[in-house]
Amino acid sequence: MNPIKFDHSKEYDLIALGRAAVDLNANELYRTLEATKTFSKYVGGSPANVAIGMARLNKKTGFIGRVADDQFGNYILQYFARESIDTSQMPVDISGSKTGLTFTEIKSKTESSILMYRKEAVDLKLEAADIKEEYIAKSKILLISGTALAAEPSRQAALLAIEYARANNVRVIFDIDYRPYSWRNDLETSIYYTIAAERSDIIIGSRSEFDYMENIFTTKQTTDAEVAQRWFDYHSKLVVIKHGADGSTAYTAAGESFAVKIFPVELLKSFGGGDAYASAFIYGLLENWDVIDALEFGSASASMLVSAHSCSDAMPTAAAIHEFIKTKKEEYGELVARV
Numbered sequence: 001m002n003p004i005k006f007d008h009s010k011e012y013d014l015i016a017l018g019r020a021a022v023d024l025n026a027n028e029l030y031r032t033l034e035a036t037k038t039f040s041k042y043v044g045g046s047p048a049n050v051a052i053g054m055a056r057l058n059k060k061t062g063f064i065g066r067v068a069d070d071q072f073g074n075y076i077l078q079y080f081a082r083e084s085i086d087t088s089q090m091p092v093d094i095s096g097s098k099t100g101l102t103f104t105e106i107k108s109k110t111e112s113s114i115l116m117y118r119k120e121a122v123d124l125k126l127e128a129a130d131i132k133e134e135y136i137a138k139s140k141i142l143l144i145s146g147t148a149l150a151a152e153p154s155r156q157a158a159l160l161a162i163e164y165a166r167a168n169n170v171r172v173i174f175d176i177d178y179r180p181y182s183w184r185n186d187l188e189t190s191i192y193y194t195i196a197a198e199r200s201d202i203i204i205g206s207r208s209e210f211d212y213m214e215n216i217f218t219t220k221q222t223t224d225a226e227v228a229q230r231w232f233d234y235h236s237k238l239v240v241i242k243h244g245a246d247g248s249t250a251y252t253a254a255g256e257s258f259a260v261k262i263f264p265v266e267l268l269k270s271f272g273g274g275d276a277y278a279s280a281f282i283y284g285l286l287e288n289w290d291v292i293d294a295l296e297f298g299s300a301s302a303s304m305l306v307s308a309h310s311c312s313d314a315m316p317t318a319a320a321i322h323e324f325i326k327t328k329k330e331e332y333g334e335l336v337a338r339v
């Protein structure tokens with residue numbers, strides 16, 4: 001049973017807030033960045049990837065975020081327009097700030113890493129004045145990417161957006177999305193993540209991201225169930241904890257727990273799975289599926305993405321995910337991802 005109640009009278013399915021950036025993924029595989037000569041350019045930025053994933057799944061999607069006054073800013077706006085993502089709340093920043101860049105290094109069949117250029121990143125220039133309550137009120141969901149909390153003025157903009165959502169029966173999804181490059185220290189990260197998480201209906205993150213968030217509370221090793229309970233004691237109804245190649249778990253405030261494994265694929269890069277996971281999982285919730293079915297859908301999309309060269313371009317349609325699941329179940333059995 002889906003524990004999240006959406007107001008289905010609202011126009012948008014999801015509005016994402018945070019960074020829209022650019023990925024430059026190495027074309028030469030199994031080399032270090034030092035030895036890489038060419039890259040493929042994709043739209044990137046975790047919340048942008050999730051928004052693209054939602055749009056690919058035919059959900060009406062909007063975005064709140066600033067873009068740079070340069071070719072990369074134009075590229076992002078044009079890409080979003082082609083994907084039918086509303087860009088009315090994506091002001092062009094004229095302060096000279098730059099689009100965040102992420103270089104993905106595919107070092108071996110099992111190892112990849114990212115190098116992020118985020119100095120003066122335009123996404124962190126988002127201001128509270130950019131946040132319109134009447135826009136947010138039109139959506140079933142507001143998705144907040146944790147990196148939007150890393151610096152001012154983006155931090156206050158994100159926290160204001162959360163308050164507007166809560167005042168207008170909009171479900172808040174907090175995708176923890178930890179990227180170290182923009183934070184000053186771990187305590188700051190933990191404090192502001194906690195402020196957002198306390199106000200969110202759904203929290204999604206990898207286990208290590210939850211641990212960052214818990215820093216101010218405890219340093220002892222807690223179970224996934226204990227992690228989830230902490231946030232149920234505030235406001236959350238659903239907590240999803242991802243464990244990379246070990247799959248993922250979900251807990252509801254009503255005391256239910258679920259787990260799924262990964263779908264077997266040939267790994268190309270270990271990045272991008274989380275954004276695909278989030279968009280497909282949220283799609284399942286919006287379709288009022290049971291949590292376990294939404295988890296399986298998210299896990300399938302994630303596995304498809306870690307075997308793809310891009311993140312945004314490779315975001316699959318619902319039909320493609322269903323076909324992927326069907327094929328894997330024929331090959332590995334009905335319970336391929338269910339534990």
Ligand SMILES: Nc1ncnc2c1ncn2[C@@H]1O[C@H](COP(=O)(O)OP(=O)(O)OP(=O)(O)O)[C@@H](O)[C@H]1O
Binds near residue numbers: 302
């Ligand atoms: N080797 C793998 N094979 C198949 N699926 C995988 C693999 N690694 C990760 N996944 C899938 O991707 C999901 C997200 O990966 P992870 O737990 O690393 O989250 P994340 O750090 O948020 O991802 P991202 O790097 O996109 O930010 C996992 O829960 C799993 O479903």
Ligand SMILES: O=C(O)C[C@@H](O)[C@H](O)C(=O)CO
Binds near residue numbers: 019045046271273312
């Ligand atoms: O989140 C980022 O800014 C980097 C992403 O664009 C990249 O695709 C990735 O690492 C996915 O998680």
